[in-house]
Amino acid sequence: MKTMEIKKLLRKIDEFKIITLPAIFVVFILFVLILGFYFFNALPAIERYGIDLFITNVWKAAEEPAKEVYGLAAPIWGSIYTATIAVLIALPLSICYAIFVNDYAPKRLKYPLIVISDIMAGLPTIIYGIWGAFILVPLLRDHIMKFLYEHFSFIPLFDYPPLSGYCYLSAGILLGIMVTPFAAAIIREAYAMIPSVYKEGLVALGATRYETTKVLIKYIRPAIISGLILAFGRALGETVAVSLVIGNSFNLTYKLFAPGYTISSLIANQFGNAVLYEYMTSVLYSAGLVLFVIGLVVNIIGIYYLKRWREHVSH
Amino acid sequence: MNDTTQPTKGDAVKKILALILGLCLIVPVISIAGCVGGGNSQPSNNEKPSTIIIRTTGATFPKYQIQKWIEDYQKTHPNVKIEYEGGGSGYGQEAFAKGLTDIGRTDPPVKESMWKKFLSTGDQPLQFPEIVGAVVVTYNIPEIGDKTLKLSRDVLADIFLGKIEYWDDERIKKINPEIADKLPHEKIIVVHRSDASGTTAIFTTYLSLISKEWAEKVGAGKTVNWPTDNIGRGVAGKGNPGVVAIVKSTPYTVAYTELSYAIEQKLPVAALENKNGKFVKPTDETIKAAVSAVKASIPNPTEGYKEDLKQMLDAPGDNAYPIVAFTHLLVWENKNGKHYSPEKAKAIKDFLTWVLTEGQKPEHLAPGYVGLPEDVAKIGLNAVNMIKE
Numbered sequence: 293m294k295t296m297e298i299k300k301l302l303r304k305i306d307e308f309k310i311i312t313l314p315a316i317f318v319v320f321i322l323f324v325l326i327l328g329f330y331f332f333n334a335l336p337a338i339e340r341y342g343i344d345l346f347i348t349n350v351w352k353a354a355e356e357p358a359k360e361v362y363g364l365a366a367p368i369w370g371s372i373y374t375a376t377i378a379v380l381i382a383l384p385l386s387i388c389y390a391i392f393v394n395d396y397a398p399k400r401l402k403y404p405l406i407v408i409s410d411i412m413a414g415l416p417t418i419i420y421g422i423w424g425a426f427i428l429v430p431l432l433r434d435h436i437m438k439f440l441y442e443h444f445s446f447i448p449l450f451d452y453p454p455l456s457g458y459c460y461l462s463a464g465i466l467l468g469i470m471v472t473p474f475a476a477a478i479i480r481e482a483y484a485m486i487p488s489v490y491k492e493g494l495v496a497l498g499a500t501r502y503e504t505t506k507v508l509i510k511y512i513r514p515a516i517i518s519g520l521i522l523a524f525g526r527a528l529g530e531t532v533a534v535s536l537v538i539g540n541s542f543n544l545t546y547k548l549f550a551p552g553y554t555i556s557s558l559i560a561n562q563f564g565n566a567v568l569y570e571y572m573t574s575v576l577y578s579a580g581l582v583l584f585v586i587g588l589v590v591n592i593i594g595i596y597y598l599k600r601w602r603e604h605v606s607h
Numbered sequence: 608m609n610d611t612t613q614p615t616k617g618d619a620v621k622k623i624l625a626l627i628l629g630l631c632l633i634v635p636v637i638s639i640a641g642c643v644g645g646g647n648s649q650p651s652n653n654e655k656p657s658t659i660i661i662r663t664t665g666a667t668f669p670k671y672q673i674q675k676w677i678e679d680y681q682k683t684h685p686n687v688k689i690e691y692e693g694g695g696s697g698y699g700q701e702a703f704a705k706g707l708t709d710i711g712r713t714d715p716p717v718k719e720s721m722w723k724k725f726l727s728t729g730d731q732p733l734q735f736p737e738i739v740g741a742v743v744v745t746y747n748i749p750e751i752g753d754k755t756l757k758l759s760r761d762v763l764a765d766i767f768l769g770k771i772e773y774w775d776d777e778r779i780k781k782i783n784p785e786i787a788d789k790l791p792h793e794k795i796i797v798v799h800r801s802d803a804s805g806t807t808a809i810f811t812t813y814l815s816l817i818s819k820e821w822a823e824k825v826g827a828g829k830t831v832n833w834p835t836d837n838i839g840r841g842v843a844g845k846g847n848p849g850v851v852a853i854v855k856s857t858p859y860t861v862a863y864t865e866l867s868y869a870i871e872q873k874l875p876v877a878a879l880e881n882k883n884g885k886f887v888k889p890t891d892e893t894i895k896a897a898v899s900a901v902k903a904s905i906p907n908p909t910e911g912y913k914e915d916l917k918q919m920l921d922a923p924g925d926n927a928y929p930i931v932a933f934t935h936l937l938v939w940e941n942k943n944g945k946h947y948s949p950e951k952a953k954a955i956k957d958f959l960t961w962v963l964t965e966g967q968k969p970e971h972l973a974p975g976y977v978g979l980p981e982d983v984a985k986i987g988l989n990a991v992n993m994i995k996e
Binding site for chain 2: 350351352353354425426429430452453455456457458535539540541542543545547550551561562564567
């Protein structure tokens with residue numbers, strides 16, 4: 293009898309589940325270790341500068357520790373601002389792309405478009421960066437920024453003279469171009485998942501093509517929101533491409549044509565020589581921690597929305 | 608119904624095929640492993656000396672000179688491969704401290720705090736000058752093209768302080784009467800380095816010497832808080848190449864960079880006012896005039912942190928260019944073979960000996976650089992001879 297009980301017990305245990313368990317532990321432990329690593333290294337800077345580290349805009353690097361003063365407000369603002377611009381640009385582009393691919397593209401054109409979009413989403417970002425720095429920036433400066441400055445400088449956003457072209461707008465547009473394929477992929481798949489009975493029902497009721505599309509887009513609105521939130525997180529973390537076009541200037545402003553900084557480009561520019569300064573390394577880890585926290589929050593929100601929408605659409 | 612539960616001939620055939628396929632995959636793997644094992648066991652009959660790789664990392668100030676030395680040296684020493692890596696003086700010091708590179712490069716002398724970090728590795732760092740270079744002020748003003756712009760000391764400081772806003776400012780016009788009518792009413796964009804840079808340290812040290820306001824407000828260092836950043840007319844580029852790229856692509860910019868980059872990229876160079884009130888451009892003649900006007904005081908290579916960056920700056924003499932500086936190499940003494948293998952130590956000694964002797968002759972100098980005074984080169988040779996094999 294005992295032998296039979298043991299056998300029953302063993303049968304209940306799922307061996308496959310046990311085998312896959314270590315992977316979960318590894319991922320979780322890695323996450324905790326990464327977070328702990330950043331916090332541990334950021335602590336000296338946080339202790340020394342307190343909240344000022346995150347709300348002031350200072351970068352006085354001195355090889356005498358007493359003279360060192362740092363404030364990350366400009367890079368933090370720059371990261372959020374450029375990512376926001378990127379999302380605003382990506383929104384119309386990715387929705388139009390999704391609609392075209394699903395509803396209007398001829399069969400032979402549809403799949404090449406999807407493949408191209410996915411490839412663009414996966415391209416190394418340095419390619420965008422170099423193209424952005426040498427082609428996009430001069431183009432934007434000479435044809436768009438100067439036009440906007442000359443004719444619309446009564447609007448505060450545009451009243452900053454577009455001197456060099458390396459600025460928030462250039463970085464935002466470049467990031468927008470980079471994240472559009474990413475957002476488009478999510479929105480396109482969501483759009484394709486809509487059961488065809490909805491479309492057929494709308495057409496049966498006499499709705500025009502525009503009206504049909506409008507209703508369907510509203511139907512997948514949560515997927516669009518989550519796609520853009522994930523795109524925001526991705527734009528937030530971009531490093532090399534942005535550091536090539538943003539101007540790398542500690543400049544805290546909302547004016548589009550002003551040069552600025554992002555956390556990623558700050559780390560890319562300064563980490564290699566931070567060892568010379570007592571607190572700079574720690575400050576850069578603090579910056580990384582800020583990016584980590586913002587990115588984490590944004591991605592969780594995005595995934596949550598996406599999951600909820602998928603549950604809704606599947607029943 | 609019962610027939611479906613019986614194994615069919617098809618199933619048997621599938622199993623056999625799977626087995627054969629498995630064998631086909633396994634046999635080649637075993638064969639390859641055997642071949643590899645066999646190959647390793649054979650003794651090497653190659654009698655040629657193996658290639659020795661030396662890496663040098665750091666300051667971009669002497670880039671063209673280093674590359675020329677490498678090219679010339681490797682013509683007569685093909686078995687030594689020397690790799691140039693940039694990154695700036697700050698990164699050069701860091702990489703050297705961490706043992707990531709064999710020869711560190713730094714424009715300003717290492718500070719005492721950093722020197723202590725070097726010493727904490729248990730080896731003795733050695734620092735000595737390698738070449739003389741100049742920092743120049745370059746600009747991109749389409750209206751005047753490559754005509755020479757004169758900048759007095761106070762005008763130069765005020766441009767970088769952001770107090771002179773437009774290119775057609777009265778003070779700039781006054782000292783440039785021949786091109787005054789061509790100077791445009793455009794805002795001055797200041798380009799500076801985004802990394803910790805020896806070129807920046809040299810330039811800001813010079814600005815501190817000629818301008819009290821700069822010394823008080825900004826100060827000198829490998830990275831500083833640029834006033835023009837705060838008013839939005841500052842842009843940063845990574846490395847001397849990054850700065851030069853921005854200047855070339857952006858009109859109405861002004862920047863500082865090492866002379867050889869301006870020569871290489873054919874950028875116009877400003878004539879600066881020196882201590883004697885003369886406006887001079889950086890040429891071999893004016894740089895040599897600055898070098899000879901100052902008795903260089905180079906400390907023992909084992910105490911490199913004692914060297915003063917200011918000594919060569921703002922040299923007296925009518926024909927002396929004001930922003931001239933040594934740029935330095937860092938090597939280890941290699942106590943107990945701590946950092947270099949014997950072969951590598953020997954190769955480093957040979958290369959650096961060549962650099963400090965043959966390398967200082969005119970035929971091996973890149974445009975924009977000037978050879979070391981003989982007594983200074985001797986100090987370097989003493990350092991090189993201290994390296995243990």
